[in-house]
Amino acid sequence: MAMVRKTLDSGQACSESLGKRYGLVLALAVLAVIVALPVPDGLPVAGQRMLGILMFSVIVWMTDTISYPVSAAVIMVLMAFLLGLSPDPANPQNLLGTSKALTIALSGFSNTALALVGGALFLAAAMTKTGLDRRIALVVMSKIGTKTNRLLAGVILVGLILSFFVPSTTARVSCMVPIVMGIIMAFGVERKSRFAGIMMIAVAQADSIWNVGIKTAAAQNMIAMGFIEKQLGKYITWMEWFVAALPFAVIMSVALYYVLLKIMPPEMDEIAGGKAVVEKALQDLGTMTVSEKKLMAISVILLLFWSTEKILHPFDTSSTTIAAIAFMLLPNVGIMTWREAQSQIPWGTLILFGIGISLGSALLSTQAAAWLAKFIVVWFGLQTMPALTILAVLAAFLIIIHLGFASATALAAAMIPIIISVLQSVTTPGINVVGMTMVLQYVVSFGFILPVNAPQNMVAYGTDTFEVKDFIKTGIPLTVIAYLLVLLMGATYWQWIGVL
Secondary structure, three states, X not given: OHHHHHHHHHHHHHHHHHHHHHHHHHHHHHHHHHHHOOOOOOOOHHHHHHHHHHHHHHHHHHHOOOOHHHHHHHHHHHHHHHHHOOEEOOEEEEEOOHHHHHHHHOHHHXXXXXXXXXXXXXXXXXXXXXXXXXXXXXXXXHHHOOEHHHHHHHHHHHHHHHHHHOOOHHHHXXXXXXXXXXXXXXXXXXXXXXXXXXXXXXXXXXXXXXXXHOHHHOHHHHHHHHHHXXXXXXXXXXXXXXXXXXXXXXXXXXXXXXXXXXXXXXXOOEOOOHHHHHHHXXXXXXXXXXXXXXXXXXXXXXXXXXXXEOOOEOOOHHHHHHHHHHHHHOOOOOOOOHHHHHOOOOHHHHHHHHHHHHHHHHHHHOOHHHHHHHHHHHHHOOOOOOHHHHHHHHHHHHHHHHOOOOOHHHHHHHHHHHHHHHHHHOOOOOOOHHHHHHHHHHHHOOOOOOHHHOHHHHHHHOOOOOOHHHHHHHHHHHHHHXXXXXXXXXXXXXXXXXOO
């Protein structure tokens, strides 16, 4: 058995190594082929080259051949020169020019969604610095009890609560992992036990589920909202998203609980002395510091502003978030300095986000997205399909293609502009393009099957508490349930509230 596992691990490592080694070469080769092909009717030269850049991006993101920040820089260069040397789609007699093309490549950095993601990263850094996220997690866990099924429910509940206050999936999981590992070690439970495995899998999967439930919980949501606002002229408020997504996230949280208990039942029903361990960890934190109290007040006020935008006030989510960050950084009244914050911010994530928006915008402005959408509509025969069938086909497509992506942010950047163009190309009467796009964005967060499908999965996998096969055998039924639930809610609840 050990030899079989070793062989499988070796094969997987070899495959990953080949992808990393030759991914960039493959991406460049595909780009060169697409650029060299005859330009199809109805597609500008710039559009064809953007399709080549899109394929290049997808391949380097799927193979992880270069880091995301480096890939963002390369994509920016490709857009500047390949588009710059293309005829201007608006005036084909003249070249677009590298200056104008570089402006397109940098356009994502002036998007309000980028400001929200940047603000979210600062909030996550503040949570880590003050330890407020750890305190919230421990307080919830201390109220749960010591039965293993209740501890599992506690982990899922903490994922829910932190999603409101920590708008970064990786940050939430990074907070929970040491707490759960501390519980596992303190209880004397084997690191490779089923109990340890389901607790850590629950940490990652619960956060992915609540990425769907809360608009501000994940960066990929902001990418989709930016494209919806730009392409469709509709701003979806925090509360509109929450009302539509809450039932889905609640049902999936319950499904996660039962799937994990059914497939990986813990070896024991109760952990002796577990409550004392959590309470001791809380005592070690001491009383709430002034910084924690300030951050709690800022977070609650910010949540109130988010949830009441366009209802009690006219301020958008990005603006209120930036205002909160500015207050947090003020000397004497704030809770951290710029020097303290900057070392905690994953700037590469912000760069990838900006380039992702630029990539989608360029696909639109060069007519590449519209051309590709028409091709997809004809290929799948979507022209006159019922709305629910279209939802089923596109949701299945996103789930399958997500298997090759290590970032939902990258997936959203590549696919959401195309999805919107596909929905606009369909002739079926009565389709709510805005609502359908929002629901399909939920599906973008379905990184349930492989550890490599999301950064939070990899953080949990790095604890060595479960095997890849454990994640897969719990993730597949979870994905099937999520897919069927999307179809069920598409036929009922989302139609009742006017989303579809």
